Amino acid sequence: MKQLSPSRKKLVNNAVTYGIVIAAYLIIQVLNAGGMVSPSIQGQLVPICAYITMAISLNLVVGFSGELSLGHAGFMSVGAFSGVVVSLSLQEAIPSGPVRLAVAMVVGAVLAGLAGFIVGVPVLRLQGDYLAIVTLAFGEIIKNIINILYVGIDETGLRFSITNEAALGLAAGGRAILKGPMGVTTNVKLSSFTAGFILVLIALTVVLNLVNSRAGRAVMALRDNRIAAESVGIQVTKYKLMAFVTSAVLAGAAGALYAMNYSSLAAKKFDFNTSILVLVFVVLGGLGNIRGSIVAAAFLTVLPEFLRKLNLDQYRMLVYAIVLILVMLATNNETSRIFFASLRSKFLGLFKRKGGAR
């Protein structure tokens, strides 16, 4: 019986991840066509895709690069609001919804990447706890800036202000898009499940290819032993920044997708709690485990809505927390891990035997 070579094993592993995502998409589409998906699930498909992308991108920083980032919602916020502003200001120029969504997501991704670069250059000189605190502060700064930012559009172009709506000085026929703490209240919904699915696939491709490339191995080498990696000539800042900016770009695209799914959106949404939520997806799914991130993000997004069905009323969020703790304990328990590992090896053994018999 031939043992799979490491590269081949990785290929199979990645193929399984892609397979799960594509299969989930197809199953939902088929069920949807048959009218068997409840409105509750239907409404959550786009946020699930956005959160999956967030989890995949954060896993690149936390799991592969080994840096604890607590400001990921900040990048999502940059992508979300720039995406909305682009989409609303191009309403006349690009009548087609999907094209406008794509443009919004690209602009959101680029601006979030830019923010990631600006933050990353000073921040990635720090390590460990310091880096975590600085990213946390960055997330709050982004939130507070957007909270006082007013953006409007008239025939002369975009106008910005940080005082109030009247200070925009909009000409007749102009309209305010982003209104400080009120956020965006006149958004046009464009997101669809298919767009979300495509984004998840793109994120998967980018992250899996990066991780399995020369640069990815350099990033992981820096995580495992910084001194040893530096001693063989790996540039710390370059590779760390590469992972960080890639992660920010994907988070920006996810933010734009998320924002375009709601007709109102405020900066408050992207606070510390959202950063932690995404971090929980990553930790629950397993650091450096992309497939785990996907499953955890989908599971934890659906869970609170599923608990609504049980009519728990005020105990719903309490139950959510308890389930979260139990799942964390179960997945990080040595006994259960051995159990799952043995289960997997048995299944693999079964397949191999079948393959051998053929």
Place this chain on the structure above:
Amino acid sequence: MKKYLAMLLAGAMCVSLLAGCGGSKSASSGTAASNAAASASSASASAEAGVLKIGGIGPLTGGAAVYGIATKQGAEIAVQEINAKGGLQLSLDFQDDEADAEKGVNAYNKLKGDGIQVLYGCTTTGSCVAVAAESFSDRIFQLTPSASSADVTAGKDNVFQVCFTDPNQGTTAASYIKENGLGTKVAVIYNNGDAYSTGIYNAFQAQADAIGLDVVAVETFPDDSNTDFTVQLNSAKNAGADLVFMPIYYTPASLILNQAKTMNYAPIFFGCDGMDGILDLEGFDKSLAEGLMLMTPFNAWGSDDRTVNFVKAYQDAYGSIPNQFAADGYDCMYAIYEACLKAGVTTDMSAADICEKLIATFTDSSFSVDGLTGSGMSWSTAGEVSKAPVVVKVEGGVYVTQ
């Protein structure tokens, strides 16, 4: 090999179990025509036949939970009273949205899946705007007790408000202060991280400029750090303000009152409907609020029968004095109930049919509702309610209508 076989069988059982779930789900959601017909007939034959299903949305957990819980409890009192009358029966399923747009839409989708016929909510503006866009495209009638931004109803013919809008409050407050000569120099302290507070302030400032009210100081505080207001109060004091306008919620306002007292600054404090509830705040010294003026549609110490009965029922049920959120919720239920009676809505109608009938009724000029928060409330086609704000002053620990 036996082991694998056993595992395979177990797996097959799991799959069949799941398939069973899927089957029953499809039947209940009514994809097959016969199933749908069967479930519909059984539903109409059941005891719940004459119940109008109302779905409610508001924050029951998180920072804004006090407001959501108040709107829920106020509505529940009304539902009990209406159901006790006989005739049209209402049921209220109230879902938590944590004052968040995403959760609000999730809650709405859940309620839609359960087949609600009328939507009551949301409590907060951000969530309400997102949900209103959904209910507009699904054609479900929506009445909000307290989402007060003008964006909630803008461009949506199916959404109506029971509270007055933020700009309306700001404008009225400025005019009231000017007309009654309450203050010559006005300072404003508002929360520039909050939509409600900013919305009122912007309209207040515009109206003050228009009518020549002298605003000498404008101070802000952010949403997430609101414990120390000495800087803002000093600025107001140094500018010589004799009236401080505070379009904010009562929790930070209680701290402002306390800190103003310690620095011996005693202007007239003037608040809006978010200030209602300050007297019921735990651990708050009521004497600090003496002389505080606020605009609120509801006075829990009012002497009319309707208010007295409501306050008593509310206290019996929940043990606290209702604030204007609860009163708005109570009025919402009665507005829906009376509109349904007038439009001849029956419980077997679809949500879309009910929506059209209720829109026609609410915008009908002959339709008006007498409630706790105003008598003769009527609605414009834009969805805004017309009622006069009442200014009350705190005297001896209770509200006195001015």
